[in-house]
Amino acid sequence: MLSCHNEKHLIKIPQLEANCIILNLEDGVSIQQKPIALKLCAKYLKKLKNSSKMFVVRVNAIEEGGLEEIKYLNDFKPDAIRVPKIKTKDDVQKALDILDDDIELHLSIETAQSWTNLSSLKIDERVTTFYLGILDMLASMKLPHSMINRDNPTMLYMLSHFLITSKSIGVKPVSFVFQDYKNLEEFDKWLLLEKKMGYSSKGCISPSQVKLADKILCSDEIELKKARKIVELFQQQSKLGITGFTDEEFGFIDEPIYKGALALLEMKDDTKN
Secondary structure (H helix, E strand, O other): OEEOOOHHHHOOHHHOOOOEEEEEOOOOOOOOOHHHHHHHHHHHHHHOOOOOOEEEEEOOOHHHOHHHHHHHHHHHOOOEEEEOOOOOHHHHHHHHHHOOOOOEEEEEEOOHHHHHOHHHOOOOOOEEEEEEOHHHHHHHOOOOHHHOOOOOHHHHHHHHHHHHHHHHOOOEEEEOOOOOOOOHHHHHHHHHHHHHHOOOOEOOOOHHHHHHHHHHHOOOHHHHHHHHHHHHHHHHHHOOOOOEEEEOOOEEEEHHHHHHHHHHHHHHHHHHO
16 A cells, blocks of 8 residues: 655656555545545556556545546546445445446445445456455444454454355455554564455555565465366266266365366465456
């Protein structure tokens, strides 16, 4: 995530290892800086239009200038627009109404109302990704930030609920940004936990966080190799009308096992994209 008022950060985009760049116009950009941030955002979208990276612009809330920013940015074709402080599907529709059809819509889930309405917010196929804004979410629920602890059962519930609800409606869940970007040891532990839970994406605010997230969340070649083999074996046997069989290396393979392996491969492809 890069704040667009700071051009010295924007010029480093080609060298960044992240697959996806969030161009930020919201939090961290003062009211006085927002106009220049929008212009710089458009400048670099145009300049980097042939980049292989995905570019997502985090605009301001729809009632705080976000709709006007979306209208302006349509011509510069970011891959996605990320709208903060979503509350209801009516908010989502307002953004979709003015967003070009070939641009994805991403939503920041960071209000108590958006949490309540989570399963109903995918009202269009362009809604592809949810980001968990944990600091604003806890504040909205009048809960302390000290709850952001790997041993806190409420925090684990929130991560689980966010993941499962998002996945169940066909939306990619991105876990929260870990603010203490210098504490890579703790960040590593969060990544290991989230990977175990099923996450494949994490918001990052420093290059060192990106390297660690990429290493832990995006590299599991042993499991992927196993999944590829199971898919290959099942597809071979199913052509013969056999949908349940025992393999010497992998044991019993049936349709649920096959579908699980296929889902793992699709998740890996989704992470790359």
